[in-house]
Amino acid sequence: MVAIRYFCLSMLLIVSLRVPLEAALSNRQKATVRKRIVPAYHHENTQVAYQLLSGMLDQLDDQELQEINQILEEAGAPTVGTLLLDARLRHILPTRGKSIQAKPREAALVLPVLYDRIETFLRDLQVRFGEELPAYDGLKEYQDAYWDIHVAQNRVKNTTLLARHGVGLAENARRGKLKGLTDEERSRLDLDFHDFLPRLERASSNLHQVKAELRIRGVRRASEVIRSSREFKERLRASYIIGFDGPQAIRYLEEHDAATFTRPALRQEDLLDTVRAHVRLANESAGDLAKKSRLLYLGMHWWLRGRYGQGPEGLGLLKSRAALTSAMAQFPLFMPVRPPVPTDPAMARHAIPSIDRRHHYIWMYEPRRLFVERSSHVEVDEDIEETKQYTSRTKLSRFY
C-alpha cells in the first residue's frame, strides 16, 4: 500500500514536471530587446540587432518569440524574422551573394519572410509593368517613369540574388541539426526558392523591353520639344533624353531581333529607322546643349549618390574594405528608391538624410593603431595587407 502510494506520488511528480511552465521572457531578455535591439533598429544598425537576436534564438521557444515580436511591434520595429532578414540583406547584396550560414532555427524564421517578399515583389511587378504603358505627356513624367523602371531592374537583380540566397539557406539549414525544431519550423525549411529564378528572368526580360519602349517614346517626344520649344530648361531636358536614351534605344533595336519581342510597340515596321531619324534631327537642333545636359545630369546623379548613398559598413559611412584595392567595390551603395526630400537636421527628429554632413562623423573611422612591440614579431594591420581576405567589418558609433 505504501509502495503504491509512493509510486502514485512519484508518477504525479513526473507528470507535473512534464507539464510545461508558462513561458515568459526574463527581465534581462526584455531589456535586451527594448534597450538594445529596438534602438539598434531605429539607428539603422542592423548588424547589432542581428547579433543580439541571433544570439538569443536558441534559448527562445515559440511563445517567447511571440512576446518579442509584440515588444518589437509596440516599439515600431518589424518582427524577428524581418529584422534578421534585413540584416542579412545588408551583408549579402554588397558582397554579391556571399552568405552567412544560418542555424536551422534562424533559417526557419527568415525563409518565410524572404519567400513572401519575393512573391509580393513579382506580383507587384506584373501589375505595374503589364501590357500597356501609360501615356506620358511631359518629359519630366517620362523621366520619372524611366527612373521607376531603372529601380525595378535593380530590384530584379537584387531579388534574384535573394532567391539564390534562399535556395542556399534552405538547403544548408536542412542539412543542419533539426532536433528541437517544431514540425511547423521544419516545413518552412522546405520552401522552394528555385521556382522564383525563371520568373525573375522573365521579369527582367520584360523590363528590358518596357524600358526600350519607354525610351523610344521619350526620344520621339524629346525630338519634338527640341525642334519646337524655345524654353531653355525644357530643351535641356530633351537634349539629355536624346543624348542618353537615343543611342541606347538604337543599340537595343540593333541587337535584338524584332520577332523576339513580346511587346507589340517594339514590333512596328521600320522602328529602328524611325528612331534613328528622330535622334539625328534632334541632335542637329540641339547643338552643344547635348553635351551640357549630359554633364549636368551626370553631375547631379553622382551628387545624389554622395548625398544620400549609404555603404554597407560603419553605419552607412563606409564602403567595404574591398574598396581599398578594387575600383569596382567603390561603386555599390544603398540608395533610396525615390529621390528624397531632405529635412533640416537641426530641427527634425529623424533627419533626411540620416547623415546630415559626412564630415561630422568620418573622423571616427580610425584604421591606424599605436602599439608597443616587445618581440621580433611584427603585427600587420589588415587594412594595409592587400592579399589578406577581408573578413571583419568596421563598426562606428554615431557621435553627434
Added chain:
Amino acid sequence: MESVSGTLTPTDARQARRIVGYLEYGMALGYLDELLRSLTPDERTAIDEFVAEHESFTVYTNLSRRTQTRPSTLTERPSSAEDSFARKGLAWVMALARVESGAILSTFTTTPNPFTVVNPTAFEMNAYRELLMDGARMHYWSLYIDPALKKVTRTSPENPIVLSYSRRLGLAKAMLRAAAKSGVGHLHAQQYRELATWKQDLDELHAGLLGIIQSYLISSQIQSSSTTSSRFQREFTEACYWQLRAEKRELEAGNARVIKLGD
C-alpha cells in the same frame, strides 16, 4: 635582452576610398566644373533655377546652431524672419560637394590645404564660405560640449579612440583655418579674434593628446631593461613620426605650441 619600440601604423591615403562621398562628390564636381566652364551667364542662371526646382538638392545650413551653447560673433544670422536655412541651386550643390571632399582629404590624406585643393570657384564661393564656417562651428561646439572628451584624455593611446580624436581635432583645425582664410574681407575684427581663440583652444587640445601619446611611449621605454639613449631617440622618433610630421608643419607655421610634461 628585450627590445622595445613603439609604432604607429602609417597614414594610408587609400582609406579615403572607403568613405562614401569621396568618389561620388569627386565625380560630381568633375562633371559640374566642366559644365560651369561651358555655360553662358544666361544658361548658368537657367541651370541654377533648374537645380533649385529639384527638392532633393536642397542644402540646409547653420546646422551648428543645435550645438552652440553660448553667444558667439560667428553665429550665422537668418537672412529674414522666414529664413528656414534651406538653400537651393547649383552653387549650394557644388559648395557642399567641395566642403565634404575637402574634409575627406583633410581627414585621411596628407594633402596640404585640402580645402583649397578642391578648387572652389567664384560662382559658389559665398555658399562655400558659409558651409565651411558652419562646419568649423559645428566641430568646435561639438568638442566644447563633448562629454567623452575628458575621458579620452585619460585613456591609454593603445585605444584607437585617442587617435580618432586626434584625427577629429586635425579636421576641426583644418576647417577652421580654411574658414578663416575664406572669410578675408567678410569677417570683422571681433570675429577674427574669436576664431583665433577657437584655434588656440583646438591647438591646446590637440597638443595635449599628442603629449599623452608621447608620455605613453616614454613610459613604455622606461619599462624596458635594454634601451640605450640613441635607440630611445630613434624609436621615439619612429613612433610618432607621422603625427610629428604633421605637427612640425604647424609649429613651423606658428600655428601650434608644444605643451611639455610638467608644465
